[in-house]
Structure formats: structure tokens, C-alpha cells
Amino acid sequence: MDWINLIVEMAISVGLAVITLLVGLAVIKVLVNVISTQISKSKLDESLKPFIMSVISIGLKLVLVVSVVGILGIPTASFVAILGSFGLALGLAFQGSLSNLAGGVLLLTMRPFKVGDYIDGAGYSGTVKAIQILYTELETPDNKMIYVPNGNLSNSGIVNYSVHDTRRVDFTFGVGYETNNAHVLQTLQRIVLKHPSVLLDPEPFIRLSGHGDSAVEYTVRVWTRAEDYWGVHFDILEEVKTTFDEENISIPYPQMAVHTIQE
Template identity: 50%
Template sequence: MDFKTMWNFLFELGTSLGLKLIGAVIVLFVGVKLIKFIKKFIKKSPKLNKLDDGVRSFLASFSVIALYIVLFITVAMMLGIPTTSFITALASCGVAIGLAMQGSLSNFAGGLMILLFKPFKAGDFIDAGGTLGTVTDITVVYTVLTTADNKVITIPNGTLTNSIIINYSKKDTRRVDLTFDASYSSDIDKVKEIIEGVVNSHELVLSDPEPMIKLSAHNASALTYTVRVWCKASDYWTVHFDLLETVKKEFDKNNIEIPFPQMDVHVKN
């Protein structure tokens, strides 16, 4: 092979590889931009408003992963990399990564279970194994909660689905349970009348179901009254704190004594 023939061969090879490389770079650039657009479309499109925020976030994350895999396979094909070998290598890597990331796979499976069974959705206030907060995001492998004092907590979905989950937002109404102590010398009917007046005058307390006020215990130094009222789930803490404060004020106005533990100290010389 003379120099001219070799030069022509190298020139054609370089031109071919150069064009393939340029084409692959263009496809990669356009593909990344397109994937970002699709992710944004899924999260913001009005056509998907029927889906809750958690489902849309999960769908966007899952779609991005799948599209990136397709994009890299396409680029490999354009560069002349045998797709069969590439897919085989990808599958082998997948198995190896899967064994090394069993926890992440369980988190992914947990995310699917959350979307299928919907124990909660974005915006719900939940107790997840003792961690309380409002669900702000549900992704492929983790769920984000924001606490009442504005802390952001990230919980792996695998851990979450294996925990006891209490959803305080699932129902429209909640029951507020309170107890009040009064001395044995206080008239029982008078105490119940005062508590009933406070409950009935609170605008956020629901009349149906009817509030319950009962003498529930004879303690060592006081009688205990149990109060159960219903309110909207969003009004729970407002009602809880308002009743505690107002009942105490009304007890004071009506000279209802609230006993408290006392200690006698005897001093000996």
C-alpha cells in the first residue's frame, strides 16, 4: 500500500468517524435538552393536573432515567458500537449495580408501592415511624417531608413503606381528645356545664358528631373529665389549644379548683 492510498484511507476513515462523532454530539446535545423539556412538561403541564404532585414527580424521574438510557444507546449506535455487545454489557452492569445497590432498589420498589396504594400524597401531613411532617415531594427513591418548624427530612421509600404511616390529612375531620381535672369539692354538673359552654361557643367545633363530656376517672386528688369534640382536620391544633386555654380561664372565673401535687416537708433539728 503506497503513501497516497494510505492517506486516502485515513482521510476517508477520519472523515467518516468525524461525521459520526459530530452527529453523535449533536444528538446527545439535542437529546439532553429534549429530556429536560419533557421533565419540565410532566411537572408543569396543565394536561396532567389530574395527577397529584407526588405522582407527577415520580413519573418525571422515571421518564428521565428511561430516556437517558435510550439516548446513550442511540449515541452508541451512531458511533458504530455494536448494540448487542453494548446492551449485554449494560445488562451485566445492571446486575452488578443491582447487587451493590439492593437498598436503592428496595427504595425504588417502595416508591412504586406508594404510587400504587397511595397511603399519602404531596401536601398530606403524616407521621412516618415517629417522624411528623408535610409531604412536599415523592421521588423515585425517597420522599421529602417538611416539619412544622421548617426542617426538611428526606426518607428513603424502602424505609417509609416498612414503617407505620399515620395520615392526618386523609380524612376531612379529626377528633380532639382532652382531659380536665377538678377537685372533689367541685360540683360535677357545674364543671360539665362550664366545659360544655366553652365547647359550644367555639366556632370551629362541629356539632355533628355531637361533642362528648364525661366524668372519666376518680383519681387520688381530683376528678378527671374527658372531652371529645370533632373539627376539620386543618383546625385540629387551633381547637386543641383554644379549648385548653379557655376552659382554664372559665374554671378560674367560677372558682373551680384544679388540684396539683403538693409535698409536705418536715424539718427536724
């Protein structure tokens, strides 16, 4: 009857392991929710909160798995060794994921951006919504969500548009060679200075900057608050076209003169 006792013992161990697993998962879920609530109320940087919660959740689940293995009678030391070997093999198979993990740690350590910043990186642009263990979530202006692998993001150039409170808006306008230079400069200055979102310090820059093939080129550079960048950009473009038409300032287009020679 030894085999019956063995089966009973195994059944009891499996039952306890299953109960431990189910109860453990439920407890972990409650703990994660409680910790998440506390972390969300804390003064931690928004970029760190999702990362910390991911690490805590994974750590608690690993501890639960080791406990369940111990209940089943498997030596935990051997299991940990097997788990380490499996982790090594898995790491070799998923080198890209490990690169993303290292990239996530690097991004959170160096902090080239934080949640809420608008960035360009790895060929994508958007507002940072979260920095996860393996990827960063970017929300585009047209409400699409992009999941950028952290490895790619940490190994590419990153442009952060939200670091400073102000940004410079640059324009280049072309006018006909027959137009009076002083008239153009005065008109551009009037357009720029009457816009309520254009800052006067630093002072707007308006100068003739080039002689093109078909037009005289004027460079206009103005400073504005970062959140007003696109409003100023489009407003001034529209106002320049309207005012140039009213002031009879021509905006030429490329032309080609063709001369024919009759023999």
C-alpha cells in the same frame, strides 16, 4: 495510510456522537418541559406527576445513550448486555436504593397518602409535597423539608391525618376533690359549646373519667373540622384555665404528705 483513515473515521464517529449527545440532551430537555406542562394541566393525581416525569426523563436519556453508543460503532446488543451486567452489579451495591424504588412504586400503587396530606411515617411528620422515585418530600409546620426514603416509609406504619374532613380533639382535666361535680360538668359544657369551631354532631362528650391520686379527672372529647384541630385544641385549653380561675375550680398538682414519727 490505513491508520490515518482509521483515525479520521474514529474522529468523525466521536464528533457525531458528541453532537448527537449534546443535541439529544437539549431535545430531551425541551420534550420534558413540554410533557411536564401537559401533565401539570392534566387531571392526574398530584402524587403521580413527579414520578411520571422522573421515569420519562430517565427513559429518554437511556435511549440517547444507546444511540450514541451505536454511532461510536459499539454493537448495541453487546452494550445492552454489558449494561445489564453493570445494572445487576450496581443493584447489588445499591440494594437500599432499589428498596426505595420499590417502595415508591408501592406507595403510588397502594396510595396510603397523596400530595397535600399531612402524615406521620418512618418517624417523621409533615405535609406531603412530592413522591419521587426514591424518596418522599415532607414539609414540616416550621417550614423544614424532610426527604424520607420510600423504602422506610412503605415498611413503616403511616398515619394520615387528612383522609377525613373531621377530627376528634381529646382532653383530660384534673380538678380538686372538694369541687362540686355538677359545677365542673356544667362549666366544661359551657366552654365547649360556645366555641364556634366545635361541631355539635357528633355530640361533645364530657364525663368524669377517673379518680387520680391528687385530682378528679374529666374527659372531654369534641369534634371539629380537620383544619381547625389545633385552633380548637389550644383555644379550649386556654379557656378552661381562665374559666376555672373565675369559677374557683381548683386545678391541683401532685402532692405528697410526709408524716414523721418521733420515738
